[in-house]
Amino acid sequence: MAGRRVLILGGTTEAAALARALAQAGEWEVTTSLAGRTRAPAALPGAVRIGGFGGADGLATYLRAERIDRVIDATHPFAATMSANAAAACDRLGVPMLRIERPAWTPAPGDRWIDVADATEAADWLTGALPAGSAVLLTLGRQEVAPFKRCPALRFVLRSIEPPAAEDLSPDCLLLSERGPFTLDGERALIARHGIRGIVAKNAGGDATAAKLAAAREAAIPVVMIRRPALPATPAVPDIAGALDWLSRPR
Incomplete structure (x- = not known):
């Protein structure tokens, strides 16, 4: 029924795909909210808002003012604060909410994964495990690179859509401004070109990275894998097909 309003908390490929699918179907008025960390986000159909809400209270005020009927949390698996705020705001107002939670990566035979809680623990492991001069590929984004300043003996290749603050960079760090998806051939070439001896990644899941x-x-090199944070116990589906099915049901 046209005129129903859905807020997509976005910033992921799933959020963009869902916005496109809903716009094509024409049954929902779609607003996608982006955190604003990327200066040039990809174009999206429907309304787009940029920036935070001001915590759970601010989001509740927005949902009430905009008469939002449903909320889809399609944020990154590591956007724990936003997910918690959304769950709290929706619970307060009785607005149905669903999270698109892409499955986490799991190690395959031959993988050498080191499970860590955060970037600080990752930096500590690298310091003790890799010899001086080793090159490490960081695929964390720009906001979590500061802990690697404690590894001055290592070389870093940082892949990020946006550059980090200069004061957060380790002494020897090459910046690669790139956006996924990435191919296997491309990753093989990057490892060979830079002599990568370790990778640090968040367990984001999905195919793009x-x-x-x-x-x-x-290449038989270790992957220091940062585990996902705990998220609210809200209803969740693994993909946009599940979200579309949920939206098609009566409230």
Whole structure:
């Protein structure tokens, strides 16, 4: 029924795909909210808002003012604060909410994964495990690179859509401004070109950036994998097909 309003908390490929699918179907008025961390986000159909809400209280005020009927949390698996705020705001107002939770990556035979809680623990492992001068590929994004300043003996290749603050960079760090998806051939070439001896990644799941894991397996290099944070116990589906099915049901 046209006129129903859905808020997509976005920033992921799933959020963009869902917005396109809903716009094509024409049964929902779609607003996608982006955190604003990327200066030039890809174009999206429907309304787009940029920036935070001001916590759970601010989001509740927005949902009430905009008469939002349903909320889809399609944020990154590591956007724990936003997910918690969304769950709290929706619970307060009685607005149905669903999270698109893409399956986490799991190690395959031949993988050498080191499970860590955060970037600080990853930096500590690298310091003790890799010899001086080793090159490490960081695929964390720009906001979590500061802990690697504690590894001055290592070389880093940082792949990020946006550059980090200069003061957060380690002394020897090459910046690669790139956006996925990445291919297996491309990841093999990157590892060979820069002599990568270790990779640091978040367990984001999905296909867009998974090729680095296969390339690391082939090259027999370790992947320091940052585990996902705990998220609210809200209803969840693994993909946009599940979200579309949920939206098609009566409230």
